[in-house]
Amino acid sequence: MTPGPTINDLMFQAATVNGSGSQSANLVLTRAIFSMGIPVAPKNVFPSNIEGLPTWYQLRISPKGYQARAGEPDVLVALNPATWTKDLKGVKPGGAVIHEAAYSTAGARDDVSYFPVPFAKLAKSRIANDNLRKQLTNMLYVGVVAGLLDIPFDAIEHGIRRTFQTKPKAWQVNVDAACVGYEHWQENFADRRIGHALQPMSGVTDGLVLIEGNQAAALGCVMGGCTVAAWYPITPSSSLCENLITYADRFRVDQASGEKKIAIVQAEDELAALGMAVGAGWAGARAMTSTSGPGISLMAEFSGLAYYAEVPVVIYDIQRIGPSTGLPTRTSQADLGFVYTLSHGDTKHLVLLPGTVEECYEFAQEAFDLADRFQTAVFVLSDLDLGMNLWMTPPFEYPERSFDRGKVLREEDLERLEGRWGRYRDVDQDGVTYRTLPGTHHPAAGYFTRGSGHDEDARYTEEAEAYARNMDRLVRKFESARAAMPAPVVDATAGSPIGLIAFGTTHHAVVEARDLLRERGMPVDYLRVRALPLSASIAAFVRGHERVYVIEQNRDGQMYDLLRLELPVELAGRLRSIRHYDGRPIPAESITRPLLELEEAVAVL
Amino acid sequence: MSATLNHIGLTRDAYKGAATTLCAGCGHNSITNHLVKALYELGVEPHLLAKMSGIGCSSKTPAYFVDQAHGFNGVHGRMPALTTGAGLANRKLLMLGVSGDGDTVSIGLGGFMHLMRRNVDCTYIIEDNGTYGLTKGQFSATADVGSVQKRGSVNTYQPIDPCAVALTLGCSFVARSFSGDGKQLVPLIKAAVAHRGTAVLDVVSPCVTFNDHDGSTKSYSWVKDHDEQIQDVTFIPFFEEISVDYEPGTTKEVELHDGSHLVLKKLSEDHDPTDRIGTMRMIEEARERNQMLTGLLYIDESAQDFATRESLPTRPLRDYGEVELRISREDFATHMSELA
Numbered sequence: 053m054t055p056g057p058t059i060n061d062l063m064f065q066a067a068t069v070n071g072s073g074s075q076s077a078n079l080v081l082t083r084a085i086f087s088m089g090i091p092v093a094p095k096n097v098f099p100s101n102i103e104g105l106p107t108w109y110q111l112r113i114s115p116k117g118y119q120a121r122a123g124e125p126d127v128l129v130a131l132n133p134a135t136w137t138k139d140l141k142g143v144k145p146g147g148a149v150i151h152e153a154a155y156s157t158a159g160a161r162d163d164v165s166y167f168p169v170p171f172a173k174l175a176k177s178r179i180a181n182d183n184l185r186k187q188l189t190n191m192l193y194v195g196v197v198a199g200l201l202d203i204p205f206d207a208i209e210h211g212i213r214r215t216f217q218t219k220p221k222a223w224q225v226n227v228d229a230a231c232v233g234y235e236h237w238q239e240n241f242a243d244r245r246i247g248h249a250l251q252p253m254s255g256v257t258d259g260l261v262l263i264e265g266n267q268a269a270a271l272g273c274v275m276g277g278c279t280v281a282a283w284y285p286i287t288p289s290s291s292l293c294e295n296l297i298t299y300a301d302r303f304r305v306d307q308a309s310g311e312k313k314i315a316i317v318q319a320e321d322e323l324a325a326l327g328m329a330v331g332a333g334w335a336g337a338r339a340m341t342s343t344s345g346p347g348i349s350l351m352a353e354f355s356g357l358a359y360y361a362e363v364p365v366v367i368y369d370i371q372r373i374g375p376s377t378g379l380p381t382r383t384s385q386a387d388l389g390f391v392y393t394l395s396h397g398d399t400k401h402l403v404l405l406p407g408t409v410e411e412c413y414e415f416a417q418e419a420f421d422l423a424d425r426f427q428t429a430v431f432v433l434s435d436l437d438l439g440m441n442l443w444m445t446p447p448f449e450y451p452e453r454s455f456d457r458g459k460v461l462r463e464e465d466l467e468r469l470e471g472r473w474g475r476y477r478d479v480d481q482d483g484v485t486y487r488t489l490p491g492t493h494h495p496a497a498g499y500f501t502r503g504s505g506h507d508e509d510a511r512y513t514e515e516a517e518a519y520a521r522n523m524d525r526l527v528r529k530f531e532s533a534r535a536a537m538p539a540p541v542v543d544a545t546a547g548s549p550i551g552l553i554a555f556g557t558t559h560h561a562v563v564e565a566r567d568l569l570r571e572r573g574m575p576v577d578y579l580r581v582r583a584l585p586l587s588a589s590i591a592a593f594v595r596g597h598e599r600v601y602v603i604e605q606n607r608d609g610q611m612y613d614l615l616r617l618e619l620p621v622e623l624a625g626r627l628r629s630i631r632h633y634d635g636r637p638i639p640a641e642s643i644t645r646p647l648l649e650l651e652e653a654v655a656v657l
Numbered sequence: 658m659s660a661t662l663n664h665i666g667l668t669r670d671a672y673k674g675a676a677t678t679l680c681a682g683c684g685h686n687s688i689t690n691h692l693v694k695a696l697y698e699l700g701v702e703p704h705l706l707a708k709m710s711g712i713g714c715s716s717k718t719p720a721y722f723v724d725q726a727h728g729f730n731g732v733h734g735r736m737p738a739l740t741t742g743a744g745l746a747n748r749k750l751l752m753l754g755v756s757g758d759g760d761t762v763s764i765g766l767g768g769f770m771h772l773m774r775r776n777v778d779c780t781y782i783i784e785d786n787g788t789y790g791l792t793k794g795q796f797s798a799t800a801d802v803g804s805v806q807k808r809g810s811v812n813t814y815q816p817i818d819p820c821a822v823a824l825t826l827g828c829s830f831v832a833r834s835f836s837g838d839g840k841q842l843v844p845l846i847k848a849a850v851a852h853r854g855t856a857v858l859d860v861v862s863p864c865v866t867f868n869d870h871d872g873s874t875k876s877y878s879w880v881k882d883h884d885e886q887i888q889d890v891t892f893i894p895f896f897e898e899i900s901v902d903y904e905p906g907t908t909k910e911v912e913l914h915d916g917s918h919l920v921l922k923k924l925s926e927d928h929d930p931t932d933r934i935g936t937m938r939m940i941e942e943a944r945e946r947n948q949m950l951t952g953l954l955y956i957d958e959s960a961q962d963f964a965t966r967e968s969l970p971t972r973p974l975r976d977y978g979e980v981e982l983r984i985s986r987e988d989f990a991t992h993m994s995e996l997a
Contacts, residue, residue, distance in 0.1 A: 217995065261996035271992075277982040279974040280745050282738075303984045311970040313977055315745040319738070320771040327731070327738025327768070328745070334729055335707070336975030337746030353732050361729075447993040450986055455979055489975065490707045490727035491747050497704055500720050500728040512675070512720065 057249040060090050064111040065125035066193070067132045067139040071103030073187030074131070076215055077194050078109040080226070082442065084194075084203055084211030086262060088252040091117035093560075094442050095637055100287070100380045106135045117256045119443060120561040121637040126248055127200065129193045130155065131171065140164075148246040150196055165246055169196055169236060178232045181225060188229040195233020199241065201250045205234055261447050265438035268409040269368060270295035271448070272416025273340060274303060274314075277455050278366075280332035280339040282317040282325040284347060287380055288436035289370040292342040293318075322347035326354040326367065333358070333365040334501060336460070336489035338420045342368035344436075345387050346376045348394065355429050356395025359526075360503040362476075362487070364423035364430075364458070366416075371435040373635050382635030383436035385556055386606035389613065391431050392584050397504070398523060402533050403431045403584035407559035409443045411582070417451055418538065424458035426484060426533045435605070437557045437637040459486045463494050471496030475510035476522060483529030530585060537583035542593060546575035550651070551597035553590070553627075555581040555611060557637060558603050564640035569647070581611065586618050594623045599654065603643055607633040664896050665700040672697040674721040679714055684836030684862030684877075685784045689721045691839045692782075695846035696723060699894060707743055707750045711736040711765060714791055714864075715757035715784035734765025737772035740779050741963070747973035748964050751850065752779035758799040759789050762817040766798075769819070773828040773855045778962040780849040781857045783819050784836070786864035787875035794867035805872030818944075820954055823857045824937050829960040830856035831936075833951045835880050836863065841951060844892035844919070848953065851894075853914035854962040861949070874949075885943060887952040888930075889922040911956055921953060930956050 064081075068074035078094065086092045093112040099105035112122050128143050130136050130151040143149055145163040153168035160166075175189040191212075198208050208230050216222040269292050273281065283293040297316055304313045315332075319325035325341045332339035343351065348369050358365050371387045373379040393400050402422055404415040415432055423430040459480075461473060471494065476485050488497040499510040507518045544551070546566075554562045559580055569576050579593045594600050594615075602612040609629035616624040630646050632638040660668055672693045677686050696706070706726035708719035712733035719728040731739045736754045744752045761769050761783050772781070787800040796804075799819065800812045823831045830852045834842040842860060849856035861880050863869045869876045874883075888909075893899050895916035903922055909930070911919040921930065929935060936955050943950045984992065 261993060263996050275983050275989075277977070277979060279977060279982065280742060282742065299984075303988060304982070305968075306970075309970070310968055312968045313970065313974065313982060315964070315967050315969055315974065317741070317745070317967075320767050323735060324738040324741075324768050324771065327735040328742035330731075331709075331729070331739035331742025331744075332746040332975075333742075334739070335743035335746035335750065336973070337742075339742060339746065354735065357732050447996070450989050451979075451983065488727075489747075490743065490750055491705055491973065493704050495703075495725050498723075498725045498727045500708075500730065502730040 057245065057247050059249055059251050060113055060115045060253060062113050062126040062248040063122055063124065064113065064127045064197070066109040066129040067135055068107055068109070068190065069132050070099055070101050070105045070107040072190065074107070074109065074190045076187065077190035078111070079215045080191070080194050080208065080211040080230070081197060082111055082211070083214045083262070084198070084207040085113060085250060086257065087207050087210045088203070088250060089254045089257050090250060090252070091115070091256050091444060093119040093444070095121050095437065096441055097636065098381050106132050113250070115253070115256065116567070117444065118560070118564045118640075120564050121639045123639060123641065127197070129197065131193065146247050148200060148248070150193060150200065165244070167196070167200065167241055169193070169233075174232055174236060179229055184225060188225060191226050191229035192233035192236070195230040195235070196237050198230070198234050199237025200246065201248065203250055205231070208234070257444060259446060260444045262442045262444060263409050264291065264440060264442055265406070265409045265412040265434050266292040266370065266440060267295045268412035268448070269416045269432070269434065269439070270299055272413040274299045275451050276417035276420040277338045278340050278420065279313065280315050280329065280337045281341065282319045282328035283342050284319050284322045284325045286344045286347050288372055288440045289342045289344045289347070289368065291440060292368055292370065322350040323354065326351040326365070329365045330354055330358050330363050333363045333423070334361070334490075338424070340366035340368065342370065344370050344372050345374045348387060348391060352395045355401065356397055356399050357503060358429040359395065359399045359401065361501050362427040362485070364427050366419040366423050367429055367431045369431060369433050370439040371433060379635045381436070383557070383637055384606060384633070384635065385435060385558065385604050386610065386633070387433060388606065389610040391433060392614070400530060400585070401429055401431055402426065402537065403433055404538065405433050405555040405582050405584070406438065407556050407580060407582070409438065409445045410448060412438065413448045415538070421456040422533070422536065425456050425536070426529060427458060427487060428529070433556065435557055459484060461486050461488050461492070463492055466492070466494040466496055474508045475499045476506065476525070477508045478525050478528070482532040483525050483527070484532060534585040534588070537585065537587065540582060540587050540589060540593070541580040542578070544577040544593065544596065546577045548574070548576045549598040550574070550576040551593060551600040552576055552578045552603060553581060553600055553611070553615070554578075554603045558605055561638045561640045561643055562603060565643035565647070568640055568644050574651070584614070586614065590615070591619055591623060594619060594626055598626065599628055600626050601628045601630050601647055601650075603630045605632050605638050607631060663697055663700040665702060667697070667700070667703070669693065669697045671703060671725065672723050674724045677721045678717065680866050682865040683714070684786060684864070685715055685718050687836040687839070688782065688784055688842070688860055688862055689718050691842045692846060693722050694839070695843045695850070698843070699847050699850060700896070701751060701850065705749060705751050707752050709736050709740045709743065709752060709754040711756050711760040713757040713760050713789070715755055716760060718755050718784070734760050734763070735768060736760065737765065737768035737777070741772060741775065741777045744777055744779060745964060745969065746975045748969060748971055749973055752777070753850070754779055754781045756781065756783050758783060758785045758787060758797040758819075762798045762819055762822070766817070770822060770826055773823055773826045773857065775963040776829055776854040776960050778853050778964060779855060780846070781855060783857070783859045784862040785819070785859050785875070786862050786868055787873065788864050788868040790864050790867055801874040804874045805870070807867050807870055818940065819857065819859045821937065821940055824933055824940070824955055827933065827957070827960070828857050828955070829854035829957040831955040832857070832953045833859045833861070833949070835861050835884055835951060837877060837880070838884070838951070841886065841890055844890045845953060847892040847894070848913060848917070848919050851913040851915045851917040852956070852958070854960050880949065883947060883949050885948040885950050886924050887928045887950055888924055890953060891920040891922070893918045893920065911958065913958065919953065930954065
């Protein structure tokens with residue numbers, strides 16, 4: 053008896069040309085498959101280009117719902133002549149290749165199944181609309197893939213309606229085009245079977261939704277009460293503020309008056325973007341900016357001012373590879389060290405490290421509370437993988453907590469104090485002082501904001517003792533914040549001598565790697581860092597393990613370095629570093645392989 | 658010391674600030690005094706005033722007036738960004754930025770231009786001395802060709818005229834004055850404050866330590882000899898009756914957003930302050946004559962300010978709470994179901 057096909061477990065890859073409209077086709081497929089109850093994890097691999105360069109869409113389908121990137125494709129749709137040869141080489145043996153019939157397969161490998169489709173001819177003869185032909189050609193392969201993988205056509209129709217949710221006019225033309233591909237499959241390949249198939253399932257994706265991290269963050273900004281946002285376009289961050297604009301138009305406009313309860317400014321550069329946010333934060337608004345590495349560089353000076361002048365502001369960094377002329381559309385976790393102490397002088401910042409789209413949503417709200425509470429810049433470090441790809445997530449919770457606006461003295465407070473207060477007096481001994489907002493109607497409300505050259509009453513001074521006192525108080529404040537940051541998520545049930553530490557999107561590869569290691573009889577414990585400054589509880593985790601692997605997506609092991617600096621000396625030696633830094637999201641294999649090698653070396657000793 | 662109360666019941670002392678730390682005789686100190694006078698006479702509510710600045714001698718001056726107001730001494734060249742953000746957070750604030758020539762037309766030129774392009778509601782005073790004072794006398798980009806540094810070197814680069822830049826961008830209020838001419842500067846400050854939109858005031862303000870010598874075109878004596886006033890400026894606040902009589906045809910009256918009026922009596926030549934291109938030509942022609950035009954150069958009271966264009970409510974954005982800012986439970990649930 054021949055074994056049946058593998059069900060709901062495959063890597064799909066579409067190799068297309070950037071700007072050809074393939075993104076919609078890929079989303080339709082993703083949503084169609086997701087609607088069958090099958091877990092999906094898409095990764096968009098795209099160039100820094102508007103049109104013409106190669107782009108790939110990798111869709112991972114796994115019965116357990118892994119969301120990390122996995123290896124080579126089982127199913128390839130090849131629609132880019134420029135990368136055809138290389139794309140073909142990458143397919144797993146036994147895989148299926150749907151390709152433009154005009155591409156030559158003479159002398160090509162014989163361990164894959166070929167499905168030549170005359171896409172260009174079909175488009176010409178079957179798609180009547182000249183203007184849309186190029187885009188709709190991509191929908192042809194959606195139909196072919198539906199045939200290949202047994203995706204019911206009504207699931208495809210659902211995917212189309214969902215993808216073009218706001219454009220019902222586009223539904224029928226897309227359904228028609230997908231149908232042409234589907235019929236072509238039926239007529240030419242209906243009797244052919246491959247080693248993979250999809251079947252509707254339940255139990256893993258029940259109740260889940262799909263959302264990109266940047267959209268989730270934008271929603272979090274709305275729910276967190278952001279009223280001023282300033283930004284400068286930069287990939288992969290732009291979609292955060294663009295989503296914020298969409299949300300603002302829908303949910304922040306007073307229908308009667310047309311008034312908008314948020315100002316979103318496309319600034320002239322990142323210097324101005326953060327400057328506007330700092331100005332707004334100083335004046336009492338919940339203000340934010342969003343950028344990526346090159347923008348963070350330009351924000352260094354204002355970050356330092358926000359730190360010293362103690363102005364609440366939220367800064368999103370959707371990390372990518374640097375510098376500007378690097379691989380700007382590839383993911384990275386390499387801004388960690390840079391951001392933590394961004395700016396000249398003694399500075400250290402509060403940094404949130406979301407690992408899931410749910411945390412993109414929740415940490416956005418948390419960030420505004422922390423910024424107000426500690427009167428400082430709060431950075432949120434996301435990355436391209438999290439920000440720009442769709443992720444499965446439980447629907448977000450409606451926030452039940454009120455905003456924490458921090459220590460702000462209003463008119464009535466100043467009345468009660470008879471005007472006796474000092475902007476930088478540490479009344480509560482937690483390093484966090486009281487502030488007033490411009491516009492507060494009391495003669496004692498005003499004060500003059502400047503960097504570090506001030507005394508407790510915000511008066512100008514360059515006196516050494518006053519400066520040092522202020523610096524020490526800022527450390528006190530930082531330590532108060534340490535305990536208020538989101539705690540690490542610890543899973544130490546394995547009782548293993550081995551622990552893993554990761555943060556951000558590396559989480560998803562760790563989840564899978566732990567399963568793989570468990571299957572090999574090597575269960576490992578796990579701590580996920582969710583913020584800087586580092587939680588004091590990390591030391592206990594490290595103390596409980598003989599070897600702790602710190603896994604991250606940067607070359608030099610920035611989190612590893614921070615841990616070594618902050619952990620007690622006797623614990624630092626227990627840390628090992630595993631790094632992934634080729635611009636593609638880290639797969640589980642990039643954890644298990646080096647970890648097993650290093651463990652083997654330990655065993656030999 | 659005058660104990661006379663202004664129309665909101667405050668004395669002139671209420672508009673004073675900390676003692677200046679600038680050099681004795683610095684033009685900036687005169688501007689500070691003119692600001693105190695203008696804000697006192699206007700009856701500006703100190704708590705609604707936000708004093709913004711960048712870095713430099715000029716940018717220190719917000720500490721020297723209206724002590725009761727909030728002030729923010731930011732980073733070099735970024736006063737426009739801070740002002741834009743603060744103004745968006747609270748539209749009720751009266752934004753007053755003080756900057757210098759280095760702060761404005763060198764390090765901060767981009768932000769300066771975009772502030773005007775957006776027509777952010779603020780008064781923007783450039784204390785323009787053609788030199789970097791705090792760093793000991795380097796040329797700034799407003800120094801004229803041929804002007805001589807204290808140490809003898811001669812500037813050969815074209816100056817950037819902030820008023821010309823402002824006119825190019827259609828800035829809605831452009832004026833030039835001299836720190837030593839309170840008669841002209843005080844009404845211009847008042848008009849700038851009353852104007853809704855970006856009001857740029859380029860005030861030539863001699864640096865007594867580094868740029869007040871022969872060969873400088875930003876010295877007291879040069880300005881006195883080459884100042885060509887285009888009008889006699891009278892400001893009549895909204896709370897006063899217009900009671901000035903001028904010969905018909907000799908004056909132009911401009912009504913400002915808050916109901917105040919500017920009465921401009923022509924002096925040197927026929928100038929229409931609503932004619933942007935004509936004003937640009939006049940400035941250039943005066944420069945060729947080696948003269949510096951002062952007065953209200955341009956005004957456009959029809960231009961919409963940034964916050965209005967952005968449809969912001971008059972209620973300060975910073976005052977909104979959870980209930981008004983969060984999506985309702987129903988809409989949130991609907992949106993979540995859309996993501997399925």
